[in-house]
Amino acid sequence: MRRTIELAVFAITILMVSMIADAACGQSAPQASSERPNIIWLMAEDMAPDLECYGTAGVHTPNLNKMASEGALFTKTYCANPICSPNRSSMMVGVHQTVINAHHHRSNRDIPLAAPFKPITSWLRDTGYTCILGNSLVMNSGRKIDCNFKHTAVGPYDGVTKFGLFDKQTDFSPADQPFFNQIQLVVTHRGDWWNDVRAKSKHPVSLNDIELPPYFADTPEIRYDWAAYLDQVEYMDNEVGLLMQNLKEQGLDQNTVVVFIADNGRCNLRGKGYLHDTGIHVPMIVWAPGYVKPGTVVDDLVCTTDISATILKLAGATIPDYITAKPFLGVDQPQYRSYVRSARDIWDEIDECSRSITTKQFSYIKNHMPEVPWATDQAYLELNRPALHVMRRLKKQDKLTEAEMTFFREQKPAEELYDLEKDPDQLENLANNPEYASVLDEMRAKETDWLSSNPDLGLDDLGNRHPEQGLAAETARAGVKANEPELWERLEKGELLPTSQWMKKYRPKKKPATVAPAPVSNDRVKKKG
Incomplete structure (x- = not known):
């Protein structure tokens, strides 16, 4: 049976028009209009x-x-x-x-x-x-x-x-x-x-x-x-x-x-x-x-x-x-593209720096701050991910499987390498597997290739980031725990709750992060990756 969501009355207007379009394929396509679309x-x-x-x-x-x-x-x-x-x-x-x-x-x-x-x-x-x-x-x-x-x-x-x-x-x-x-x-x-x-x-x-x-x-x-x-x-x-x-x-x-x-x-x-x-x-x-x-x-x-x-x-x-x-x-x-280069830097209270290269078959991740765990505290995530609380509780009870423990490791590996065809869930890190040494070298070379033609201001500002962008989610979490114990108890049980008002009330107040603009010369910006 096909599902239909009843578009009912909300405080916000909730009917969405959505569309999809644009595609390029190496196959023959119908004749496009001479008018600009x-x-x-x-x-x-x-x-x-x-x-x-x-x-x-x-x-x-x-x-x-x-x-x-x-x-x-x-x-x-x-x-x-x-x-x-x-x-x-x-x-x-x-x-x-x-x-x-x-x-x-x-x-x-x-x-x-x-x-x-x-x-x-x-x-x-x-x-x-x-x-x-x-x-x-x-x-x-x-x-x-x-x-x-x-x-x-x-x-x-x-x-x-x-x-x-x-x-x-x-x-x-x-x-x-x-x-x-x-x-x-x-x-x-x-x-x-x-x-x-x-x-x-x-x-x-x-x-x-x-x-x-x-x-x-x-x-x-x-x-x-x-x-x-x-x-x-x-x-x-x-x-x-x-x-x-x-x-x-x-x-x-x-x-x-x-x-x-x-x-x-x-x-x-x-x-x-x-x-x-x-x-x-x-x-x-x-x-x-x-x-x-x-x-x-x-x-x-x-x-x-x-x-x-x-x-x-x-x-x-x-x-x-x-x-x-x-x-x-x-x-x-x-x-x-032959590969896609991606980057992760500061996200709210989490100061982080990781880079990745993705090909059709492999995913390579370089963690420049491996000491920052994946499960690092953050107000937004604390209040909006029931799985986090449920699995923390199960972790304390030693009831998580090896796969379920993946997100809760105390430290990230410096490098990650996954075969997306054999391991789409990215559970087996091949970075230290000698059979994949040549693949690891190829993925590292792609990252070097990218950096040879593209500035990375996130790598440039490592060690010179604002203290208020550090790991400070505890302030918001502590505020909810201290002042809204019933709410926090429900969150810890894994209940999905409307929490935006509590985020605004207890989240640490900080100025938007600002990094001085760096001029970029066109000769460094090439069409790579």
């Missing part, structure tokens, strides 16, 4: 490829399935960063966040982008596109931006000092053509609405139908949290259907390219914030009449930054020399 970029939040069309158990996503059957489904899309604001920054500019000084989460928001970098909306405006943020049919009107450089959402943009990223916040219409519309799909982000969405679902995801990864303890609390997450995915899928219907009703469906992508992986253990696959591997589905052969499946490597070069190419806009993104649509030969 409208472009819709749908950004789901905190979601791994947990869709029915990717084979995820227990979830039903008929609208996204339809998009994939009419467009292209990308199986190997990886983020430049596993956290929202750094990765969104890289996607909006087309350059990795470690190059543009946007690598720490929610930092440098009082500093404009250093020359020559500009957000892609600047280049689209120069080409005559109307740049629109959000849509009234989606939760919170889909207007989140979350970029780590000085900007305002809407207003003039002169490419130097004024950073209005979009022309207006409104719904798209035929009068706006050609338009670029970025819409945020927030429902899959951890939020106080999760229980409400599940409660109002006509067919909530069954706890018996889901499949937990082997590094999760199999308990009713963890199964409930996982099912509630998939309920949000199904809710979003219904919103995708609404957008498609709205696009067709306005007669815009034949000359609009829609890209559906997530900003980073799912918010759970080893997901968002971590360089394992569930943190950086995201879904991307492209719906583009005239540009892509329906039913295409692309197994080549794509970086999420590549969406920017693709959008500029489709629009006929200038693709500046500094852009390291590679267009995968609108070109005769899509420029897929």
Whole structure:
């Protein structure tokens, strides 16, 4: 039976229009229109490829399935960063966040982008596109931006000092053509609405139908949290259907390219914030009449930054020399990657520095701060991940299996190497296995190759980071424990609770992280990886 989430009344507007489109494949595609297409970029939040069309158990996503059957489904899309604001920054500019000084989460928001970098909306405006943020049919009107450089959402943009990223916040219409519309799909982000969405679902995801990864303890609390997450995915899928219907009703469906992508992986253990696959591997589905052969499946490597070069190419806009993104649509030969380089730096209270190289078969992670455990305290994670509390309790009782203990090691290894074909859950670290010594050397060489042509300001500022960005989540956790004992007891039992008010009340107050901008010469920014 197909599921349908009942789109009921919320304090926030909760109907989401979602779309998917853009695809480049090495196969013959229908003839594209000579007119410049409208472009819709749908950004789901905190979601791994947990869709029915990717084979995820227990979830039903008929609208996204339809998009994939009419467009292209990308199986190997990886983020430049596993956290929202750094990765969104890289996607909006087309350059990795470690190059543009946007690598720490929610930092440098009082500093404009250093020359020559500009957000892609600047280049689209120069080409005559109307740049629109959000849509009234989606939760919170889909207007989140979350970029780590000085900007305002809407207003003039002169490419130097004024950073209005979009022309207006409104719904798209035929009068706006050609338009670029970025819409945020927030429902899959951890939020106080999760229980409400599940409660109002006509067919909530069954706890018996889901499949937990082997590094999760199999308990009713963890199964409930996982099912509630998939309920949000199904809710979003219904919103995708609404957008498609709205696009067709306005007669815009034949000359609009829609890209559906997530900003980073799912918010759970080893997901968002971590360089394992569930943190950086995201879904991307492209719906583009005239540009892509329906039913295409692309197994080549794509970086999420590549969406920017693709959008500029489709629009006929200038693709500046500094852009390291590679267009995968609108070109005769899509420029897929031999590897994707990703980076993780400061995330709220967690000071961290890790780098990764992902190929089709292998994942290599270099942990520059192995002394910082994966399970390091953080207010946001403490209050929003039931599995963390449940598995901490089981750990104290010595009831976790070896696989389930993976996230709770006291220290990270300096290097990690995984065979994604044989070990998709990344449980067997091959870095010290002599049989894989040559593979390890190859992956190290790829990291060296990347650094030879691209600055990494996150490596440059190691040892010179702000103390208030250190491991200080205990303040927020202690505040809840001391003042809200009943709440904390429920959290420790693994209950999924609306916690945003408590985060705001007890989270440590700190100024946004700021790192002095470093000028970047174009000769160091090459198109690698």
